[in-house]
Amino acid sequence: xxxxxxxxxxxxxxxxxxxxxxxxxxxxxxxxxxxxxxxxxxxxxxxxxxxxxxxxxxxxxxxxxxxxxxxxxxxxxxxxxxxxxxxxxxxxxxxxxxxxxxxxxxxxxxxxxxxxxxxxxxxxxxxxxxxxxxxxxxxxxxxxxxxxxxxxxxxxxxxxxxxxxxxxxxxxxxxxxxxxxxxxxxxxxxxxxxxxxxxxxxxxxxxxxxxxxxxxxxxxxxxxxxxxxxxxxxxxxxxxxxxxxxxxxxxxxxxxxxxxxxxxxxxxxxxxxxxxxxxxxxxxxxxxxxxxxx
Amino acid sequence: xxxxxxxxxxxxxxxxxxxxxxxxxxxxxxxxxxxxxxxxxxxxxxxxxxxxxxxxxxxxxxxxxxxxxxxxxxxxxxxxxxxxxxxxxxxxxxxxxxxxxxxxxxxxxxxxxxxxxxxxxxxxxxxxxxxxxxxxxxxxxxxxxxxxxxxxxxxxxxxxxxxxxxxxxxxxxxxxxxxxxxxxxxxxxxxxxxxxxxxxxxxxxxxxxxxxxxxxxxxxxxxxxxxxxxxxxxxxxxxxxxxxxxxxxxxxxxxxxxxxxxxxxxxxxxxxxxxxxxxxxxxxxxxxxxxxxxxxxxxxxxxxxxxxxxxxxxxxxxxxxxxxxxxxxxxxxxxxxxxxxxxx
Numbered sequence: 001x002x003x004x005x006x007x008x009x010x011x012x013x014x015x016x017x018x019x020x021x022x023x024x025x026x027x028x029x030x031x032x033x034x035x036x037x038x039x040x041x042x043x044x045x046x047x048x049x050x051x052x053x054x055x056x057x058x059x060x061x062x063x064x065x066x067x068x069x070x071x072x073x074x075x076x077x078x079x080x081x082x083x084x085x086x087x088x089x090x091x092x093x094x095x096x097x098x099x100x101x102x103x104x105x106x107x108x109x110x111x112x113x114x115x116x117x118x119x120x121x122x123x124x125x126x127x128x129x130x131x132x133x134x135x136x137x138x139x140x141x142x143x144x145x146x147x148x149x150x151x152x153x154x155x156x157x158x159x160x161x162x163x164x165x166x167x168x169x170x171x172x173x174x175x176x177x178x179x180x181x182x183x184x185x186x187x188x189x190x191x192x193x194x195x196x197x198x199x200x201x202x203x204x205x206x207x208x209x210x211x212x213x214x215x216x217x218x219x220x221x222x223x224x225x226x227x228x229x230x231x232x233x234x235x236x237x238x239x240x241x242x243x244x245x246x247x248x249x250x251x252x253x254x255x256x257x258x259x260x261x262x263x264x265x266x267x268x269x270x271x272x273x274x275x276x277x278x279x280x281x282x283x284x285x286x287x288x289x290x291x292x293x294x
Numbered sequence: 295x296x297x298x299x300x301x302x303x304x305x306x307x308x309x310x311x312x313x314x315x316x317x318x319x320x321x322x323x324x325x326x327x328x329x330x331x332x333x334x335x336x337x338x339x340x341x342x343x344x345x346x347x348x349x350x351x352x353x354x355x356x357x358x359x360x361x362x363x364x365x366x367x368x369x370x371x372x373x374x375x376x377x378x379x380x381x382x383x384x385x386x387x388x389x390x391x392x393x394x395x396x397x398x399x400x401x402x403x404x405x406x407x408x409x410x411x412x413x414x415x416x417x418x419x420x421x422x423x424x425x426x427x428x429x430x431x432x433x434x435x436x437x438x439x440x441x442x443x444x445x446x447x448x449x450x451x452x453x454x455x456x457x458x459x460x461x462x463x464x465x466x467x468x469x470x471x472x473x474x475x476x477x478x479x480x481x482x483x484x485x486x487x488x489x490x491x492x493x494x495x496x497x498x499x500x501x502x503x504x505x506x507x508x509x510x511x512x513x514x515x516x517x518x519x520x521x522x523x524x525x526x527x528x529x530x531x532x533x534x535x536x537x538x539x540x541x542x543x544x545x546x547x548x549x550x551x552x553x554x555x556x557x558x559x560x561x562x563x564x565x566x567x568x569x570x571x572x573x574x575x576x577x578x579x580x581x582x583x584x585x586x587x588x589x590x591x592x593x594x595x596x597x598x599x600x601x602x603x604x605x606x607x608x609x610x611x612x613x614x615x616x617x618x619x620x621x622x623x624x625x626x627x628x629x630x631x632x633x634x635x636x637x638x
Contacts, residue, residue, distance in 0.1 A: 068383075109415050117386065118414045124379045124407050131383025131391075138389070139365050140341060169407065172376035179371075 001239075003232045007050060011228050014084055015045035016293040019257045021080040021093050023285045026276040029097040032105065033269030034276050035254035035261065036161065037077035039192045042226045043159075043250060044081040050228075051235045053154065056086040059113040065154050066132060068116050070125020071161035071190065072106040073269065079103050087114050123167025126187060129158035130177045130245075133185040155239070158187045163195035166204045177245040178217030185245040186238045187218075190225070192254040194265035213247045225250030258288045295536070297506045300546075301493035306526070307533065321488045325523060326424050326481040328460030330355030332467025333392055337363050343471055344384060346370055346393040348377045353483075354394035354424045378404040378421065382411035385419040390471055397423025397439030397480055405445055412476045413449045419477075420470045421446070426456075426480035427573035428606050428614040429523060438606035439480070444578025446478040447551050453477045453498060454551040456572075456580075458525040459488045462548060465496040473498060482573075484611045486523040501554035503561065505532045505544035514633055515541040517565035519558060521548060521580045524573045524620050531625040540633070553583050555591070562594055567633045569597045571625060576600040597632035599625060 018041045026032050047067065048054070055061045069078055076096065083090045088102075095101035102112040106120030116132075119125050133156040164170055177185055191209070193200050200206050210220045219241045223230040231250065238246035254268070255261040272278035277285050296302055305320045337343045337359055345359045346368040360367040370377045374395050381391040393400065401408050401421055412419050423442050430438040446454050453475055457463035463481060470477045495502060504525070507515050516535065520528040525546055532542040545561050547554065562568050568588065570581040581598030588594040601618050615621050619628065 117382075118410055121406055121410045124375070124411055127376045127379035128383035128386065128411055131380030132387050133383075134368070134380070135344075135384040135387035135389045138344065169375040169379065172371075172373035173379070176370065176373070176376055176380065 001051070001232060001236050003050060003229060008228045011045045011049050012293065014049050015041045016289060018045055018077065018080045018084055019289050020286055021083065021090060022076045023277055023282060023289070025076055025080065025093040025096045027279055027282045028094040030276070031097060031271050032076055032276050033073045035194060035264070035267040035269070036071065036074035036190060036192065037080070038258060039225070039252040039254045039256045040074055040077045040159070040190050041257065042228060043188060043231055044077050046228050046231050047157070048081050048085040050232060052157070056114070059087065063154055066116050066129070066156045068125050068129040068132070068156065068158040069107060069119055070129070070158055071122060071164055072119030074161070074190070075103075075107045078107065082114055122161065122164035123169035126158050126160055126170055127173035127176065129156050129185060129187070130173050130180070130182060132156050133177070133182045134180055136184060137182070156185050158185065160187055160189050162189060162191045162193065162200055162206055162209070165206050165209070174213065174216045174218070181217070181243045182245045183242050186235070186248065187245065188248045188250055190252055191249055192252045194254045194263070194268060196265070196268050198265050210249055217244055219244045219246045220249055221246065222249045222251065225252035226256060257292050258285050259292065260288060295506055295508060297503050300502055300504045301491050302489050302504060303491050306487055306489050306529065322485040323460035323488055324481070324483055324485045325457045325460055325463040326355045326483060328457065328463030329422060329467050329479070329481050330358055332464035334358050334362055335464070336468050336471035337366065340390060340471060342388060342390045344368065344389045344391050346377055346381055346391055348372055348374050348395040348400070350395055350424070353396070354422065356394055374399040374403045375407050378407040379411050381419045382407070382415060382417060385412070385417035386415065390418055390420070392420045392422055394422040394424060396437060397426040397442045398437055401442060401446055401478060402439060409449055413451045416451045417476065418474050421478045423478065423480045425483045427482050427522065428601070428618055428620070429482040429484035429486070429573065429611045430606070431484060431611045431614065432608050434608040435605040440573070440575050440601050440606060441578070442478070442480055443550055443572070443574050443580065444582065447578065447583060451476050452551065453549065455479045455498065455549050456521040457481065457548055458522055458546050459486060459490055461488050461490045461492065461494070462496060466548065469496065469498050480522070482523050484523070487526045489526055489529065496548070499549045499552045499554055501549070501557040502546045503543060503557070504546050505529055505542065507541035507543040508536060509541050513539060513541050514567065515565045516543070516567045516569060516629055516633065517561045518542060518544045518569045518571060518629070519547050519561070519580065519584055520544065520571040521546070521550060522573050524571055527615070527620060527622045527625055528571050530622045531629065534622070534626055535629065547580055550580050550583055553587060555587055558584060558587060559592055562588060562592060567597070567629070568594050569599060569629050569632050571599040571620070573620060574600050576602055595635070597628065599628050
């Protein structure tokens with residue numbers, strides 16, 4: 001899956017638009033999460049506009065790649081990306097967290113076509129993805145149509161946060177995926193070093209993450225999570241790995257694109273002016289994004 | 295008298311003074327053994343059936359399934375949170391996972407994972423909680439799940455089943471494989487009398503009257519609703535009460551959610567005294583479910599027999615039934631007390 005300069009430029013432009021929508025939807029919602037969504041905009045843009053096999057007109061397409069979002073609280077980036085990819089109108093993003101909306105505060109599978117699971121409670125996404133990946137590997141009779149999801153030639157992607165690596169369930173899943181050599185599973189970890197109460201290494205140190213994964217029989221690729229070429233190359237590499245699941249350890253900057261909040265854990269999430277942009281901050285933040293990606 | 299429509303085993307009262315814990319008759323088996331048989335049958339019927347266990351092949355009786363379908367058997371190791379969430383992922387793909395461990399851990403330890411990834415997602419995965427209740431015996435309080443019905447009954451989308459014997463457990467397992475929704479089934483460790491037969495009807499959500507009251511005018515009538523293997527003691531109690539002239543009906547409420555409101559309201563309506571019996575805390579279990587129903591649709595005084603806000607302890611199953619008020623004499627005495635406290 002090579003990528004041309006023009007394609008990189010297109011994805012970068014999409015990421016910028018995704019970031020702008022994230023700001024607008026959070027201002028409209030008056031609550032939610034800011035730093036994580038902004039930090040993952042480049043990877044989501046690359047996924048939906050280059051890497052993933054998917055069809056926005058047919059979200060249940062049996063051959064689609066499956067994307068499990070484990071850290072459901074960063075759903076503004078998922079919703080914004082899906083809207084820009086044509087799953088639903090961009091205006092619907094402004095219904096985030098509103099009564100009756102399909103865009104629930106944390107994603108709920110049956111509310112919106114294109115979601116693989118319900119998430120938010122941390123630590124459970126990777127194990128669902130491993131279960132899915134394993135299920136697709138179980139031999140079925142030649143004539144059988146009983147495996148339930150049509151074609152088995154797809155990959156399972158799972159987005160996780162670094163903070164949820166403090167959950168025991170995450171490590172249970174890491175051990176399990178290593179045991180079953182799930183090479184059809186690709187995890188993308190958002191290593192942004194922050195969590196609600198502070199810096200991850202102060203709250204509960206996680207390093208050395210890459211070494212830990214290697215010890216659990218995973219293939220690990222470390223990248224700059226804002227470099228489209230590096231991310232696409234990492235996906236390419238992951239597709240060649242056999243007998244092991246792959247972790248793409250993406251180093252990201254929380255709040256990326258809005259310099260006034262970058263790397264500040266207090267922008268993980270919350271209410272207007274204290275974790276999500278207030279109405280007054282909307283224009284300065286949008287202006288900052290414009291400047292950053294001019 | 296035994297309800298002929300229930301087609302119960304002919305030998306359920308024979309030998310050992312009729313006690314569940316004495317003699318060679320009636321035939322005995324653990325409900326978990328019925329599950330082990332049923333899940334192999336379900337696996338033969340439907341290729342999508344898979345079984346997961348958390349380092350408890352023997353205790354959860356899944357060894358036969360593992361032998362028959364090695365490709366469809368997943369050993370999770372001691373990791374119950376992963377057990378539930380991997381099952382959820384497999385169900386999302388289209389498999390029908392039965393995921394098994396001790397009920398104190400499954401759903402005890404992984405309840406939130408079940409809530410988020412199975413109940414909210416509304417996927418067809420079956421949580422199988424073994425060693426539920428006091429019948430776990432010598433392992434003690436940590437391994438005797440007495441709160442599992444309450445915690446699972448509270449979940450939207452969840453079906454909750456508590457089989458009374460191995461044959462019913464086998465049928466419940468087959469039914470659960472077809473139901474298309476999240477299910478919790480609790481099973482017990484101890485071999486207990488097999489009361490039902492292949493002919494006994496079983497349908498999820500349909501309670502069965504096992505013992506019919508001999509109604510005579512002027513005589514007090516008691517309706518008992520019970521679930522799980524303790525039902526054998528309840529039948530013995532009903533037999534004794536009938537011999538003493540108390541007309542008693544016994545209904546097997548194997549499905550605690552959805553509750554068979556029609557049958558329960560009908561049986562309660564023709565009784566003067568209503569009693570529930572379960573091997574579970576008196577809070578939030580079968581008694582709680584029936585109290586919620588009756589208080590809202592047909593206000594009725596109710597006596598709930600179960601574990602009185604205590605944890606279990608080590609001991610033989612028989613000793614624990616006596617200590618916690620689930621022996622036959624205790625059930626008879628409590629029912630009589632309920633009758634004397636006045637009627638509706």
